[in-house]
Amino acid sequence: MSKKPTNDWSRRDVLKASAASAAITGAPMFFSRHAYGADFLNNPGDSKTVTLGFNVPQSGPYADEGADELRAYKLAVKHLNGEGDGGMMNTLQPSALKGNGILGKKVEYVTGDTQTKSDAARASAKRMIEKDGVVMVTGGSSSGVAIAVQGLCQDAGIIFMAGLTHSNDTTGKDKKANGFRHFFNGYMSGAALGPVLEKAYGNERRTYHLTADYTWGWTQEESIVASTEAIGWETAEKVLTPVGAGDFSQYITPVLNSGADTLILNHYGKDMVNSLTQAIQFGLKDKQVEGKDFQIIVPLYSRLMAQGAGGNAQGIFGSTNWHWSLTDAGSQAFVKSFGQEYGFPPSQAAHTCYVQTLLYADACERAGSFEPCAVVAALEGHKFDGLGNGPTEYRAEDHQCFKDVLVVKGKENPSSQFDLLEVVEVTPRAQVEYPVDHPMFAGGDLGSCNNGA
């Protein structure tokens, strides 16, 4: 305790000297930081470039989706800057895009890893907003993260264009004025799947739900239960499983003895690949319950997951926002330029992220400004076509896109490693639409748009 502090003195000198010299070198940057006036947060002003923030999971159970989302964002930036073949910029109707960036400013981007955790995602988004000066944050492959980041962007006064998020809450009880979602949601999946399941499997079934334990799992389960019970199915059991569990065998064993004849997997990403693979290893698909073949349903399906699950996905029903085999001009243009760039077709996650970036750019062009409130006004109630989903509308009341939903099935005889899903039915928009105050979406308030400054 009372030893001679000679060493400390010299270190303190070093500390003091380094602090002083750093202060001197850093001072000019500090004083010039807020050199320009801003009527909204991160106003690019006279700058020749504008920065977008791409916040996607690069690690964790949704990393595959995140990687594909990032590819799509990079492609969108290329197209916006007038490089490449333009992709869906040529098919978007109506379009104000000019291929010279956004409002004449070259588009640049920064990336961040959400780690599929709310805290990390918010830290990453805050860095983009505070350090990199982005005008818009987009991304997310988990609804929990999307909702957390959407809340942050609302507080900060930045536009949030949600990527892949399927929870009802994103545009339901947690909707925000600065947040927009192009992707469909749990309710739409349920509404689209109901009639198809009735046709395929009849009216007498007992379902067993395995559900990812967070907002997306909860709301999707609620939606699917509602629509399967509407066609006369019973719900035997609903079991919550942790996200990123890896091993689902302890949850699948009880299914065998529950008397249920249908397993519904409210899982996504690597979780779905694992749970589906294990369910099939446990012989669920070969089982018969009271004379009926056991069936598995994956309400939210994607090609990436079907690829991960391999042959196990064959014959399994699900729904999806978009699929690369669609033959409309927009989808074909996108698949072509994505394929040229990366050598394989895009996933639905890539599609929605690409579309969101174009829609944001288009809204800025139409509003003539990057100001969040102007962009919100331009997007609210906006009707467009040619982005792969047919005529689509951004509903003003909850910032949710309304469009057709695809019901898909794992292909029995895939012709290539990407040709894994076949589109069973295109459910028209009218069938999946719901009123803003629908009980599954009630309790939220958009609030008013926030410019941040």
Next chain:
Amino acid sequence: MNKSNAVSDWILLVVFSAVILTMPIWLAPFGANYPDLMQKFAIYGLFAIGFNLLFGLTGYLSFGHAAFLGVGSYAAVWSMKLLTMNVLPAVFFSVLVAGVFAFLIGYISLRRSGIYFSILTLAFAQMSYNLAYSVLTPITNGETGLQLSLSDPRVLDAAVGISTGRSLPSTNLFGVKMSGLPGFYFCAVVLIIGFFISLRIFRSPFGTMLKGIKSNQTRMAYTGLNTRPYLIWAFVISGMYAGLAGALMASTDPLAGAERMQWTASGEVVLMTILGGAGTLIGPMLGASIIKYFENIFSAFNEQTLNQAFDFLPDSIQGIVVDTVSLFVGEGWHLTLGLLFMITVIFLPGGIMEGFRRIGGIFTRNKSNTPSSGAVAEQS
């Protein structure tokens, strides 16, 4: 406690405060002078300083400190939802709740020492995490995290007629917004107070007692001293620091998620403390800053940035360099951190502070020609 030591402690405190408060200036060349990251430096610094009071002084390695951080965050967010958006009540309740929680866990866990103590705290933290994640969802909102909503009562704010209409209120300190730079200065002041208390504890008879426990607990027991109350107090104080850090996190960003309590978060504070130098005053703060810097800055480098950085190289070499370096940045930042940690632990078992001491030792020897005094440890 001799006089010169007391004076040097004051100088240390002043220098420490000056360095913390001027962060927005001297962090600029590192690209780290944006409020969110500086808030993180201060918050995790406080967390590590508190952890160091337990681990550095008593040698008891807790693997469950994130639980207190999480409990503190939840308490703070609830205070904001129910009472007021002012951060002071939030800070007060968080520290209180975390302290009580730490007492309960400490009372049980401290019946054992060494690895058994570590495992017990780890188990408690994991239990808390799972409770927050799925069992207590009405209180914690599970994986999505606890957030403010427009329909919160906020009794005190309502009583004095503060209303924000249709937009969410923001956290404040008597009207000063707690996001951005003001938020950082609030965290910084709390950190400096926390550092001062930690300094006093290090120098107090209580601190000496804790160091005695670290060096030989049996000997302490043989002198007729019951060490358990001392340990419990150290554990509770350390838990309160974690709760305070949790409250600051909620104050600067009103959201509390269960993953804050995960065992990886507990492991992180252990890494911070060891990387910086366990048992030293400044080490934990340094370690925390380095790890947060890596997490936020290194993880954000992508190929675009790297290509710009190595633009001066010929194209063929640039490709190779970018490919190699990209392994260590972006998604690979954990790899860099792991390497740094290994190098530190192998070559500088006393953490970065030991590195400073060695460098300091070289200068002193050159100046006064006295023999190396490497044994002078745990001074600052």
